[in-house]
Every structure is written in structure tokens, then in C-alpha cells.
Amino acid sequence: MLAQHEVVRQWLSEDVLNVIQQRVSLHYARPWRILHALGRTEFASHPAAVLSGAGFAVFVKLGAGPLAADRFQQELTGLHLLSTRAGVLTPAGIGVVEIEGGAVLIMEAVQEVERDPAFWRQMGQALAQLHRAKGARFGLETHCYWGDLYQDNTPTQDWVEFFRARRLAPRLKAAFDSGHLPAILVTQIEQIETQLPQLCGSAPQPSLLHGDAHKNNCLASPHGPIFIDPSVYYGHPEMDLAYVDFFEPAPAEFFAAYAEVTPLEPGFAERRALWQIPAWLAMVQVGGPGYLDKLDAAVRHYR
Numbered sequence: 001m002l003a004q005h006e007v008v009r010q011w012l013s014e015d016v017l018n019v020i021q022q023r024v025s026l027h028y029a030r031p032w033r034i035l036h037a038l039g040r041t042e043f044a045s046h047p048a049a050v051l052s053g054a055g056f057a058v059f060v061k062l063g064a065g066p067l068a069a070d071r072f073q074q075e076l077t078g079l080h081l082l083s084t085r086a087g088v089l090t091p092a093g094i095g096v097v098e099i100e101g102g103a104v105l106i107m108e109a110v111q112e113v114e115r116d117p118a119f120w121r122q123m124g125q126a127l128a129q130l131h132r133a134k135g136a137r138f139g140l141e142t143h144c145y146w147g148d149l150y151q152d153n154t155p156t157q158d159w160v161e162f163f164r165a166r167r168l169a170p171r172l173k174a175a176f177d178s179g180h181l182p183a184i185l186v187t188q189i190e191q192i193e194t195q196l197p198q199l200c201g202s203a204p205q206p207s208l209l210h211g212d213a214h215k216n217n218c219l220a221s222p223h224g225p226i227f228i229d230p231s232v233y234y235g236h237p238e239m240d241l242a243y244v245d246f247f248e249p250a251p252a253e254f255f256a257a258y259a260e261v262t263p264l265e266p267g268f269a270e271r272r273a274l275w276q277i278p279a280w281l282a283m284v285q286v287g288g289p290g291y292l293d294k295l296d297a298a299v300r301h302y303r
Helices: 014-028 068-086 117-129 160-177 181-192 237-244 252-261 269-287 287-302
Strands: 035-039 048-053 055-065 093-099 102-108 145-147 149-151 207-209 233-235
Touching: 014 035, 014 048, 014 055, 014 093, 048 068, 048 149, 055 068, 068 093, 068 102, 068 117, 068 145, 068 207, 117 207, 117 237, 149 160, 149 269, 160 181, 160 233, 160 269, 181 269, 181 287, 207 237, 237 252, 237 269, 269 287
Parallel strands: none
Antiparallel strands: 035 048, 048 055, 055 102, 093 102, 145 149, 207 233
């Protein structure tokens, strides 16, 4: 009998479990049966679980709505880009299966270990290694998603224009349309837009980015840091650095280890809040006025 966590029973029906078993069995070209299911939703932005069977386990998460399959397919594409173009560790993707009302993403489960001081140095070095993969233009050949939010990656040659047109302006409009963003903040952010050529610093070479590199999207494993949940494109490496401590502070060891591989550009500390404004706008759009203080604090740096 399948041992199943109570939370998992709410979304892993027998039909869905059967579909997952079939997809995993096809991927490995041998029968695989789920013996145990452990809910992991508290560590993810979607309903999620680790499903264990003979020999190995898989991580699955559920997405709802007509775009769920595309979101998950772009996530697998991003993980593949990170591993093949930069050589960093990512979970192996198994596939995306569409189900009634949404889709399920299936990946190999990561064996996590406790984070220790060495992890932060390893994460810093791994992110610097990722950023050493360069592109010809800012953006990517395909779109992606930041969480569930669509993200336009149409390439440009100019970083200031990419940041304004692909990141800041769309998030500003969406946050305003949500009804959560006061007009005074809209005006202040529009004023920041006019100052971007001065605020953005020197033009960088396009670097491959994780795109949402906060610390919970980098897992500690016996083999080193493993990146998950990417929002990949080529951009300014400071975007990733600004997101590392987006929710919680990151130890100084992280930044020191990063700088040993790729030195930080002068003025990063002054630009960090600028790069975070699109993310705080997204949080206001999705999460409501509770994030306005964080957004206002970021905007205040450039008034």
C-alpha cells in the first residue's frame, strides 16, 4: 500500500499517480512504482511532493491553469541551459505531464544536507561560474516565468533598454493594474526610469543568469550547490547578486567567494536596490499591499 502524506492526498489522485509512474518508467525504460509520498509544499510555491520507489525518488510539483505545462517546460529548459552552458549542478529533468486543470513537473529528487559555512562559499563560486557563461545579447530566444508571472526575454543589445522594457516597465504596469500600487509610487518609479542610463552603471557583457537566485533556490547537497526554480536569461550579473539576499541576508562569505572568481563591479551596493524593484513590484502584484514598505524602501534610494 502506498504510504502517503496527508497533504499529498489533496492533489495526488490515483489517476495522477499512475500518470507519473508511467512517465518515470518510460524515462528510465524500466517499470517504476511509487511506494511512498512525502509532501513538500511548505518548501515550494506550488503543491509538491517527493515520491519514492525502488532505487530512487522523484520530486513532483503541480501547476494549475492552461499555462502550467508551458511554465514547467520553460523551467526544465532553464535548468538544462544552466547545466550545459555553465556546468553548474541542477536536478535532472524527467518531464512534464498534462493533467486535468493543469500539469505536473517531474524531476529527480535532490538529496539535501544541512547548510554549513562551506556551502555559502560554494554557492558564491557556483554563481560566479554561472555568470562566466556569456551571450551575444541581453535576453533569450524564448520567454520564461518568474514564479507564475510571464517574463518577456526578447533580446536587445542594450542592457538599460532591456532592464527598462523587459523588467521594470511590465512589472510596474502589472502592479498598478492589480490595484495595490499607489499613484505616488508609480510616479516615483517612472522618474527612476528616466534616470536609468545614469543609475545602471557601466555596460556589462551579457551573462547567463539564474534569474531568481535567492538562497532557497540553491540547495545544499553532498555534491555541492544545486540550483532549482530558474528564470533564465542573459543579463547583468548583479541581478542575481541582488536577489541572493532578497528575502533574508546572505553571509559575507558568499560575496567574498563570488568575488574570488569574478570581481564585483564598483558601485554594486548603490545599484542593488534598483535591480530589486521589479521583484518587489511583482510581490505587490501577487501578494498585495503588504509588500509596499519593501518596495518603497527600494525606491527611496533613488528619489
